Amino acid sequence: MSTEAAAGQFGPPVIRVENLVTRVGGRVLHDGLDLELRRGEVVGVVGGSGTGKSVLLRTIIGLNRHVGGRIEVLGQDVGRLNERELRQLQTRWGVLFQDGALFSAQTVAQNIQVPMREHTDLAPALMDELAAVKLAMAGLPADAAMKFPSELSGGMRKRAGLARALALDPEILFLDEPTAGLDPISAAQFDTLVRDLQKSLNLTVFMVTHDIDTLRATTDRIAVLVDKKIKVGTFDTLVHDPHPWIQQYFSGVRGRAALAAS
Numbered sequence: 001m002s003t004e005a006a007a008g009q010f011g012p013p014v015i016r017v018e019n020l021v022t023r024v025g026g027r028v029l030h031d032g033l034d035l036e037l038r039r040g041e042v043v044g045v046v047g048g049s050g051t052g053k054s055v056l057l058r059t060i061i062g063l064n065r066h067v068g069g070r071i072e073v074l075g076q077d078v079g080r081l082n083e084r085e086l087r088q089l090q091t092r093w094g095v096l097f098q099d100g101a102l103f104s105a106q107t108v109a110q111n112i113q114v115p116m117r118e119h120t121d122l123a124p125a126l127m128d129e130l131a132a133v134k135l136a137m138a139g140l141p142a143d144a145a146m147k148f149p150s151e152l153s154g155g156m157r158k159r160a161g162l163a164r165a166l167a168l169d170p171e172i173l174f175l176d177e178p179t180a181g182l183d184p185i186s187a188a189q190f191d192t193l194v195r196d197l198q199k200s201l202n203l204t205v206f207m208v209t210h211d212i213d214t215l216r217a218t219t220d221r222i223a224v225l226v227d228k229k230i231k232v233g234t235f236d237t238l239v240h241d242p243h244p245w246i247q248q249y250f251s252g253v254r255g256r257a258a259l260a261a262s
């Protein structure tokens with residue numbers, strides 16, 4: 001499928017990044033970067049280590065200031081929002097950070113309720129019920145609610161982080177390396193979960209990943225971060241891109257295996 005056809009089957013843009021320039025630690029990481037995500041699509045962001053994928057995610061959600069360009073999320077210019085407006089907008093997306101970022105001294109249920117406590121004044125009993133629903137959505141057993149993160153496997157911790165990301169019924173899900181550190185079976189199960197949730201909730205998903213199998217299994221389009229910019233394509237189009245890093249990534253042994261499997 002062409003990139004245009006892949007984008008064309010989705011709704012209006014929910015994330016629009018135009019001519020983005022970011023500088024971190026005195027270094028320009030993104031320089032004239034453009035990216036658009038439409039409602040209901042899953043876009044995977046790949047690129048070499050240290051190219052600024054996580055920084056891009058953090059910049060889009062307003063945790064890093066950009067020095068140039070414009071970021072629009074759900075129709076709002078992220079760079080122009082005051083703290084209160086940004087907090088309001090943050091209730092419309094969920095984030096699964098790379099390390100899960102669960103609070104170790106809180107149970108899984110309490111972790112899932114963090115965004116609810118921060119952004120709503122729901123009664124505790126209702127928050128307990130909602131946490132149970134989110135746990136089930138993330139494919140965790142009910143008894144995981146009272147466990148602490150240290151009592152869970154890596155895959156279960158990812159699911160708990162996902163349950164927390166779903167706490168406020170988000171429109172957009174930001175996932176940073178969701179399958180990193182998982183064995184191949186758990187990673188494949190997580191891929192299926194993300195795809196199922198996307199479909200049932202019509203989520204738009206922005207996913208940073210290194211995992212070529214995850215890209216193949218879950219994404220509609222792929223955004224490659226090279227030379228401080230984004231090149232967007234699909235598996236089928238990017239395999240023909242002459243850029244050396246893209247060639248190496250998609251036409252290497254793993255890329256060929258993933259393509260053959262799709």
Ligand SMILES: Nc1ncnc2c1ncn2[C@@H]1O[C@H](COP(=O)(O)OP(=O)(O)OP(=O)(O)O)[C@@H](O)[C@H]1O
Pocket residue numbers: 024025029047048049050051052053054055056
């Ligand atoms: N707060 C910060 N202060 C200074 N430098 C930073 C900061 N955050 C990130 N960096 C640097 O910016 C660069 C990009 O980091 P980022 O985490 O976005 O890379 P990445 O593409 O996600 O890499 P990886 O695939 O290895 O996770 C790295 O060199 C990193 O050390």
